[in-house]
Amino acid sequence: GENVEQHPSTLSVQEGDSAVIKCTYSDSASNYFPWYKQELGKRPQLIIDIRSNVGEKKDQRIAVTLNKTAKHFSLHITETQPEDSAVYFCAASSNSGYALNFGKGTSLLVTP
Amino acid sequence: SAVISQKPSRDICQRGTSLTIQCQVDSQVTMMFWYRQQPGQSLTLIATANQGSEATYESGFVIDKFPISRPNLTFSTLTVSNMSPEDSSIYLCSVDVAGDTEAFFGQGTRLTVV
Numbered sequence: 001g002e003n004v005e006q007h008p009s010t011l012s013v014q015e016g017d018s019a020v021i022k023c024t025y026s027d028s029a030s031n032y033f034p035w036y037k038q039e040l041g042k043r044p045q046l047i048i049d050i051r052s053n054v055g056e057k058k059d060q061r062i063a064v065t066l067n068k069t070a071k072h073f074s075l076h077i078t079e080t081q082p083e084d085s086a087v088y089f090c091a092a093s094s095n096s097g098y099a100l101n102f103g104k105g106t107s108l109l110v111t112p
Numbered sequence: 113s114a115v116i117s118q119k120p121s122r123d124i125c126q127r128g129t130s131l132t133i134q135c136q137v138d139s140q141v142t143m144m145f146w147y148r149q150q151p152g153q154s155l156t157l158i159a160t161a162n163q164g165s166e167a168t169y170e171s172g173f174v175i176d177k178f179p180i181s182r183p184n185l186t187f188s189t190l191t192v193s194n195m196s197p198e199d200s201s202i203y204l205c206s207v208d209v210a211g212d213t214e215a216f217f218g219q220g221t222r223l224t225v226v
Contacts, residue, residue: 020169042219043217044217049214090153100155100157101157105154
């Protein structure tokens with residue numbers, strides 16, 4: 001089955017700096033890669049996703065890049081703000097019903 | 113998009129008892145998924161539920177412990193049976209909507225077994 005590795009497990013940045021979280025996956029059939037943000041006590045919320053036919057996608061301060069050959073994808077957050085502090089999860093799916101395999105999560109702390 | 117109502121939102125249960133969690137969606141969906149999130153951990157898929165057929169369980173999860181019902185295209189239940197403190201987790205249902213790439217999550221059920 002699919003195995004998703006996520007690094008780092010914790011990340012602390014100064015407000016205004018950039019944050020990068022990286023994930024690798026094992027199943028070459030995976031073709032859908034979402035990123036979720038989970039604040040304490042809340043459900044995961046999709047922040048950005050990418051499909052395998054695209055190498056990069058951007059939405060304001062958030063971008064995701066995908067390298068299918070190397071089987072890795074990354075989340076980039078620019079101009080970080082304290083409200084970006086949360087746990088971020090990457091996931092991968094082979095599109096067969098959208099069952100997701102999640103990485104272990106990255107706890108991001110943005111300090112003022 | 114989809115709006116998912118999951119209940120109960122939280123419960124404290126005695127060991128050895130069972131709890132049934134309900135997941136109601138505001139539109140018809142083909143597949144519903146049940147995840148477990150242990151304290152401070154990631155989400156792990158328990159099973160996939162299709163309407164009209166038996167749920168498909170992931171490795172490490174069995175039907176006797178986590179029976180699932182899917183009586184129609186908008187509703188599913190997950191039962192956590194014969195609970196032990198190790199079952200203390202957040203349980204989340206999720207759906208995919210045809211034509212939409214996003215997987216939507218319910219608000220979760222925070223279960224504490226004492």
